[in-house]
Amino acid sequence: MENFIQINDVYFQYEENGKDPSDKYVLNGINLNIDKGEFVAIVGHNGSGKSTLAKHLNSIYLPTTGDVLIDGMNTKDDNKLFAIRKKVGLVLQNPDNQIVAGVVEDDVAFGCENLGIHPREIRKRVYEALEAVDMYEYRKSSPDKLSGGQKQRIAIAGIIAMQPECIVLDEPTAMLDPQGREEVMSTIQKLNREQNITVILITHYMEEAVLADRVIVLDLGTVFFDGTPREVFAQVEPLKKRRLDVPQATELVHYLKGCGYPLPDCVLNEEECVQALLKILKR
Amino acid sequence: MVRNITLGQFIPGHSVIHRLDARTKILLLIAYIVFIFCAANYISLLMMTAVSLAVVLATKIKFRLYLKSLKVILLVVLLTGILNIFNGSGRILWELGLIKITEGGINNAIFVTVRIAVLVLISSVLTFTTSPSDLTDALEKILKPLSIFHIKVHEIAMMMTIALRFIPVLLEETDKIMNAQKARGADLESGNIFYRIKALIPILIPLFVSAFRRANDLATAMECRCYNGGVNRTRMKVLCFSGLDLFGLIFSMIIFVGVIVSNLCIPAVVR
Numbered sequence: 001m002e003n004f005i006q007i008n009d010v011y012f013q014y015e016e017n018g019k020d021p022s023d024k025y026v027l028n029g030i031n032l033n034i035d036k037g038e039f040v041a042i043v044g045h046n047g048s049g050k051s052t053l054a055k056h057l058n059s060i061y062l063p064t065t066g067d068v069l070i071d072g073m074n075t076k077d078d079n080k081l082f083a084i085r086k087k088v089g090l091v092l093q094n095p096d097n098q099i100v101a102g103v104v105e106d107d108v109a110f111g112c113e114n115l116g117i118h119p120r121e122i123r124k125r126v127y128e129a130l131e132a133v134d135m136y137e138y139r140k141s142s143p144d145k146l147s148g149g150q151k152q153r154i155a156i157a158g159i160i161a162m163q164p165e166c167i168v169l170d171e172p173t174a175m176l177d178p179q180g181r182e183e184v185m186s187t188i189q190k191l192n193r194e195q196n197i198t199v200i201l202i203t204h205y206m207e208e209a210v211l212a213d214r215v216i217v218l219d220l221g222t223v224f225f226d227g228t229p230r231e232v233f234a235q236v237e238p239l240k241k242r243r244l245d246v247p248q249a250t251e252l253v254h255y256l257k258g259c260g261y262p263l264p265d266c267v268l269n270e271e272e273c274v275q276a277l278l279k280i281l282k283r
Numbered sequence: 284m285v286r287n288i289t290l291g292q293f294i295p296g297h298s299v300i301h302r303l304d305a306r307t308k309i310l311l312l313i314a315y316i317v318f319i320f321c322a323a324n325y326i327s328l329l330m331m332t333a334v335s336l337a338v339v340l341a342t343k344i345k346f347r348l349y350l351k352s353l354k355v356i357l358l359v360v361l362l363t364g365i366l367n368i369f370n371g372s373g374r375i376l377w378e379l380g381l382i383k384i385t386e387g388g389i390n391n392a393i394f395v396t397v398r399i400a401v402l403v404l405i406s407s408v409l410t411f412t413t414s415p416s417d418l419t420d421a422l423e424k425i426l427k428p429l430s431i432f433h434i435k436v437h438e439i440a441m442m443m444t445i446a447l448r449f450i451p452v453l454l455e456e457t458d459k460i461m462n463a464q465k466a467r468g469a470d471l472e473s474g475n476i477f478y479r480i481k482a483l484i485p486i487l488i489p490l491f492v493s494a495f496r497r498a499n500d501l502a503t504a505m506e507c508r509c510y511n512g513g514v515n516r517t518r519m520k521v522l523c524f525s526g527l528d529l530f531g532l533i534f535s536m537i538i539f540v541g542v543i544v545s546n547l548c549i550p551a552v553v554r
C-alpha cells in the first residue's frame with residue numbers, strides 16, 4: 001500500500017541563498033514515509049531544517065529537487081494545491097499570529113469558509129472542533145482575552161474544523177508555560193487516538209517527543225535517526241554530539257549504567273526510571 | 284493605558300440592537316450622522332438626541348462603557364464648545380473689551396457639543412453591538428457595487444478584519460517595547476518636542492520589524508487554511524434582513540421626516 005506522506009529525495013535551498021549553486025542546502029536529501037494515523041515527533045537543533053520541512057508538507061515551499069507526495073498527490077501540482085492543504089493542516093509556533101478574526105468562533109470558521117462549505121455545515125464543524133479542543137465555552141470571546149495555551153488550542157481547532165487527515169505542528173508549545181504545554185499536548189494526543197488524525201509534531205522538548213510513536217532526528221537537513229522513542233533515546237552520546245537533549249530520566253539512567261550499575265538500556269520517563277532504580281536498590 | 288480603549292470594541296449581547304442586521308446598522312448610522320448635523324433648531328436637535336439615547340438604552344450595555352468612549356474625546360468636545368461661544372453673532376449678552384458673548388455663540392456651542400457627543404454615542408452603538416466579522420462582512424456587501432470599478436472590495440474588508448484583530452496586539456506590543464527601552468535607560472518623557480520625537484525612533488523600528496514578521500506568519504497561516512482571495516468563499520454567519528430591520532428602518536424614517544418638517548417650519552438657530 002502507498003504511504004500517506006512520501007518524501008522522496010528532497011533537496012531545498014532558499015532562493016536568497018541561491019546566488020551561487022554550490023551554496024548550502026537547507027534540506028539535504030530527505031527520504032521519509034509516514035503512514036496514516038501515525039504520531040511522529042521531529043526533533044533537531046536550531047536551524048536543522050525542521051520548519052522548512054514542515055512547510056513542504058502542504059505546498060508552502062516546493063522542493064528544489066525531489067518530490068513530496070501527499071496521499072499520492074504531488075505538492076508541485078498546482079491543481080491539487082487546495083486538496084493538499086485540506087488534507088494536511090499546519091499549526092505555527094506563535095498563536096497570536098495565526099488567528100485571523102476577532103471572535104473565536106469566527107476564526108475557527110475561517111478555513112471552512114475558504115473551502116466554500118455550506119453555512120450550516122460550517123457551524124456544525126466549528127462547534128465540533130471547539131469541543132474537541134475543550135474551548136466550546138469560549139466560542140464568543142475575543143482571542144485577546146485568552147491565555148497562550150488557549151489561543152494555541154483555537155489555532156488547532158481552526159485546522160481540525162477543515163477535517164484534515166494530518167496535522168503538522170511546528171513547535172506549538174514553544175511559547176507556552178508548563179500548563180499550556182500540558183493542555184496542548186493532551187489535545188494533540190486525543191486527536192491522534194480518538195480521530196485517528198496523523199500527527200507530525202516538531203518540538204524541542206524531549207519529554208513531548210517521548211509521547212510519540214516514532215521520533216525522527218534531523219541534523220543539517222538530513223534524517224539522522226528514525227525510530228521508536230526507545231530506540232532513538234538509547235543513543236545518548238550521538239544525540240549529545242548533535243547538541244540535542246535526551247529526557248532527564250533517560251540521561252540519568254544512561255550515566256549510572258556507564259558507572260557499571262545493571263540498568264536497562266533506555267528508560268523514557270520518570271516512572272520507568274524509578275522502577276529501574278528501585279530494582280537495584282532492593283537487591 | 285492601552286487597555287482602557289473602548290472605542291471599536293465589541294460587547295456580545297442579545298438586545299434588539301444586537302439582533303439588527305449589520306448592514307441596517309451601518310446605513311442607519313450614516314443617516315443618523317447626516318441628520319444630527321442637519322438638525323438646525325432645538326426641537327429637531329432634541330428629537331435626534333432623544334432617539335439616540337433611546338437606542339443607547341436599548342442596547343442594554345452599561346452606560347459606563349459609553350461614558351468611557353466619550354471621555355476619550357472629552358477634551359475635543361469641550362474645546363470646540365468653548366471656542367464656539369465666542370464665535371457668533373446676534374444679541375450681545377456679555378462684553379469685555381474685544382471678547383463678546385452672543386446669543387448665537389451660545390447656540391453654536393450647545394449645538395456643536397451635543398452633535399459631537401451624540402455622534403460618538405451612536406458610533407459606539409454600532410461597534411459595541413456588532414461583531415467585527417459581521418461589521419466587515421456588512422461593509423463588503425454594502426461596497427459590493429463598487430467592484431464594477433475594479434475596486435477590490437473583498438480585499439478591503441479582509442484588511443479591515445485583520446486591522447481590527449491586530450490593533451490590540453500591536454498596542455500591547457508597543458507598551459512592551461516602550462518598557463523594554465525605558466529599562467535600558469531611554470528617556471521618553473522629557474526634553475523638547477523634537478527630542479521626544481527622536482526618542483520615539485527606537486520604539487517604532489522594533490515595532491515595524493515585529494509587525495512585518497507577524498504579517499509574514501499570518502500570511503502563511505491564512506494560506507494553510509486554504510485562503511485564496513475570497514473566490515467561492517462562504518460565510519458561517521449569513522447576514523439576513525428580518526422584520527426587526529424593517530421596523531428599524533420605518534421608525535428611523537419617521538424621525539427623519541420629523542426633523543425635516545421641523546427644520547422647514549421653525550427658523551434655524553444655527554447655520
Ligand SMILES: Nc1ncnc2c1ncn2[C@@H]1O[C@H](COP(=O)(O)OP(=O)(O)OP(=O)(O)O)[C@@H](O)[C@H]1O
Nearest residue numbers: 014016017026044045046047048049050051052053
Ligand atoms: N525565509 C528564509 N530565508 C532564507 N533562509 C532561511 C529562511 N528560513 C530559514 N532559513 C535558513 O534555513 C535553515 C533552516 O531553518 P529552519 O527554520 O527550517 O530551522 P528549524 O529546524 O526550524 O530551526 P528552529 O529550531 O530554530 O525552529 C537555517 O539555517 C535558516 O537560517
Ligand SMILES: [Mg+2]
Nearest residue numbers: 050051052170
Ligand atoms: Mg523552526
